[in-house]
Amino acid sequence: MKVSEVARILNAKILCCEHRLHEEVTSAFGADMMSDVLAFMNEHTLLLTGLVNPHVIRTAEMLELRAIVFVRGKEVPEEILERAKEQEIVLLATDKTLYTSCGLLYATGLPECRRK
Amino acid sequence: MFVQTFPITRGDFDTAGEASSKIKNMLKKLGISPRIVREVAITAYEMELNLVIHSLGGELKLEVRPKSIELTAKDNGPGIEDIKLALKEGYSTASESVRNMGFGAGMGLPNVVRHCHNFHIESELNKGTLIIAGYSLDEKED
Ligand SMILES: Nc1ncnc2c1ncn2[C@@H]1O[C@H](COP(=O)(O)OP(=O)(O)OP(=O)(O)O)[C@@H](O)[C@H]1O
Ligand SMILES: [Mg+2]
Numbered sequence: 001m002k003v004s005e006v007a008r009i010l011n012a013k014i015l016c017c018e019h020r021l022h023e024e025v026t027s028a029f030g031a032d033m034m035s036d037v038l039a040f041m042n043e044h045t046l047l048l049t050g051l052v053n054p055h056v057i058r059t060a061e062m063l064e065l066r067a068i069v070f071v072r073g074k075e076v077p078e079e080i081l082e083r084a085k086e087q088e089i090v091l092l093a094t095d096k097t098l099y100t101s102c103g104l105l106y107a108t109g110l111p112e113c114r115r116k
Numbered sequence: 117m118f119v120q121t122f123p124i125t126r127g128d129f130d131t132a133g134e135a136s137s138k139i140k141n142m143l144k145k146l147g148i149s150p151r152i153v154r155e156v157a158i159t160a161y162e163m164e165l166n167l168v169i170h171s172l173g174g175e176l177k178l179e180v181r182p183k184s185i186e187l188t189a190k191d192n193g194p195g196i197e198d199i200k201l202a203l204k205e206g207y208s209t210a211s212e213s214v215r216n217m218g219f220g221a222g223m224g225l226p227n228v229v230r231h232c233h234n235f236h237i238e239s240e241l242n243k244g245t246l247i248i249a250g251y252s253l254d255e256k257e258d
Contacts, residue, residue, distance in 0.1 A: 035221035038158060039205075051218045058133035059218075062140065062157045 001025055001110050003067045003090050006046060009104050012069060012092035016081050020090050023066040027113035030071075030102045034059045041065065045113040048101050052076055057083040065089060071098045118146065118180040124167040124191075129217065132168045136160035139178050139187075146180060152251055155231045156185055159249045162224040163189040169214055170194075171245065185251040187232075195241040203229065203237075 004021040007014055014021070025046035031037050032051045041047065043064040049056060052074045060068055067090040070076055076093060084091045094101055106112075120142065122135035140157040148156075160176065167174045167189055174191025196202045203225050210220025229235050234250035 032218060033215075033221045034218035035223040038162065039221075039223040039227045043154065053217060055129075055133070055218055058137070059161070061137060062133075062154075062161045064154060 001046075001105075001108070003046070003092075006067065006069065006105065007092050009108060010069060010092065010094040010096055010101050012094040015070075015076055015091035015093055016085050017088055017090040020066065020088055023090065025067060025110070027111050028102065028105055029113045030098050032098075038063070040115050041113055046105075046110070048098055048105075050074060050098055052080065054080060054083060056080070057087065057089065060084075060089050061087045067092065069094060069101060071096060071101050118142075119177065121175050121177045122164075123175050124164055124171075124173065126168065126171060126173040128168055132165060133161060135176050136164050139176075142178065143180070143185070148180075148185070148253070152185070152253065156187060156249075156251060159228050159231050160187055162228050163187060163247060163249070165219060166224055167191055169210055169219060174244070183253050185253065187249045189245070189247045191244045193242055193244050195243055196237075196239040196245055197241060199237055199239055 003023050026044040028046040029041050030048040032049055034055055037059055041063050046067055047065055048069045048071055050072050052070055057080055069092045071094055073095040136157055139160045143153045143156055164176055171191035172193045177188040179186040201207050205226045206222040208220045208222035214220040228249055232249035233252050236248040239245040
């Protein structure tokens with residue numbers, strides 16, 4: 001699924017890196033613990049999280065993630081946007097909860113990510 | 117051979133991940149395969165976070181040889197009492213404040229084991245912990 005399609009389904013605001021909306025994600029993972037994200041995700045996975053701090057971007061950098069959805073209408077500070085831009089990671093923000101966001105994407109057929 | 121050492125300060129969350137980020141970029145520049153770069157980056161990040169969160173301070177060292185890469189995390193204490201337990205998924209002694217930052221699920225060490233080719237750990241209470249994650253570069257690459 002294209003990241004632009006994710007944004008449409010979740011009625012999400014695009015916070016940065018619009019030029020990478022055409023990137024594909026082949027699975028998704030929802031978590032607030034970056035420890036779990038590091039243990040489960042791979043580079044083509046979409047991350048959905050309610051945690052907003054710079055460690056989220058650092059974690060995404062290590063995993064080479066292409067896009068992150070911040071859920072529950074969290075305010076995303078400038079520092080985080082700057083870091084995401086450096087890494088060219090698309091940031092999306094939706095007012096929906098993690099449960100609803102994951103449910104909507106799952107219903108379209110986007111699968112969970114498989115642990116390697 | 118290429119060697120670089122990064123000192124890691126206890127509790128310094130602001131810079132946590134900077135060493136791993138540098139390691140990742142260095143390996144890219146050295147032309148290491150993207151798959152190995154990613155694996156080493158994840159391992160380095162888990163090791164760096166553990167030094168920040170659990171140790172009294174230490175260092176992360178990257179060694180690149182023609183046919184192998186080695187990451188070493190070495191610290192000055194407090195040591196791990198039960199290594200077997202520490203290697204179990206879900207075991208963590210991290211504080212509430214660490215969890216609030218998104219870490220401390222007890223997934224890090226098992227994740228390092230999964231993402232490297234050779235794993236070595238030794239630890240002595242009140243002395244310190246030494247962890248080495250090794251990668252061989254002559255494996256078939258995809
Ligand atoms: N360098 C270290 N010094 C002392 N204790 C350590 C060190 N590294 C790990 N430990 C101990 O081993 C436990 C398990 O480590 P592990 O990295 O698997 O999980 P964590 O760091 O607690 O959480 P996570 O990695 O999921 O964020 C830690 O909670 C801690 O008790
Ligand atoms: Mg850890």
